């Protein structure tokens with residue numbers, strides 16, 4: 001626990017000091033992998049999907065899986081410091097902590113440390129209802145608590161600006177940052193009528209330091225892959241399908257000895273899960289092929305599944321490496337990466353920042 005506290009303090013200091021450095025070097029963007037685990041189960045070693053991107057003085061949150069607000073606190077970033085939140089899709093491991101961020105932002109809207117600008121929230125259809133419900137829940141209890149801490153009773157008007165994305169394209173164009181959303185193939189096995197309302201997006205961020213893509217959860221095929229082209233960094237999920245297949249096959253074979261009905265059910269479930277893992281998530285070897293074909297300069301692997309708790313992440317790296325020749329980083333929770341563009345050569349370089357919790361000898365594999 002003490003080690004974790006020291007790491008957290010170091011990161012908070014590092015973020016604060018690097019903010020000062022950013023004033024001198026505007027072509028540096030920081031990426032903090034707050035949570036690096038895939039869902040749906042909660043795990044001790046990896047919080048669920050979330051990353052921070054700092055562009056100058058502005059903070060952007062990419063996804064908000066369960067545990068995100070705690071991870072933000074460990075990184076020294078409060079809800080009132082956020083400029084915008086981008087949610088890739090409405091699965092709990094990417095969106096559920098938005099409820100807590102909304103509550104914290106509402107509180108931060110009042111009192112001494114108030115933030116006047118609204119928090120922009122971008123995401124698929126359904127996000128507006130989630131924000132509205134979170135606000136309603138926060139205001140449902142006795143409001144004296146708000147008054148106690150802030151001296152005010154909250155009026156949520158003007159606190160949030162919610163943008164539900166229904167078509168591909170540029171969704172934000174502001175100082176030093178352009179964000180483009182494109183629907184990906186995470187929901188491609190859903191019936192057509194459900195796909196009209198269930199949307200999953202990947203995001204491409206154009207910054208002065210380079211291009212950063214967040215894949216979110218997605219299958220390997222579809223028109224979305226075009227946004228990977230010549231990206232400087234891609235924060236990408238990678239499934240170790242071989243490990244998932246082995247684990248599920250073992251589980252199925254144990255039941256077969258006891259009950260053939262259960263065994264059949266397990267077999268059907270195994271096929272569904274493999275189909276899901278290969279067509280609605282990216283197998284690591286296919287991620288490597290995609291990244292190599294699209295000229296991606298660096299990959300930050302995240303969204304590791306429970307299978308990596310057993311077999312580790314080296315297999316993911318080896319599977320990506322079958323085709324991909326660029327830089328590979330294996331993210332850990334609260335790892336901090338710096339993307340810099342050389343003003344003379346115009347080339348972007350990704351490194352782990354000093355004091356990063358995730359910087360270890362597994363970087364640059």
Ligand SMILES: [Zn+2]
Pocket residue numbers: 038039049091093094217303
């Ligand atoms: Zn996920």
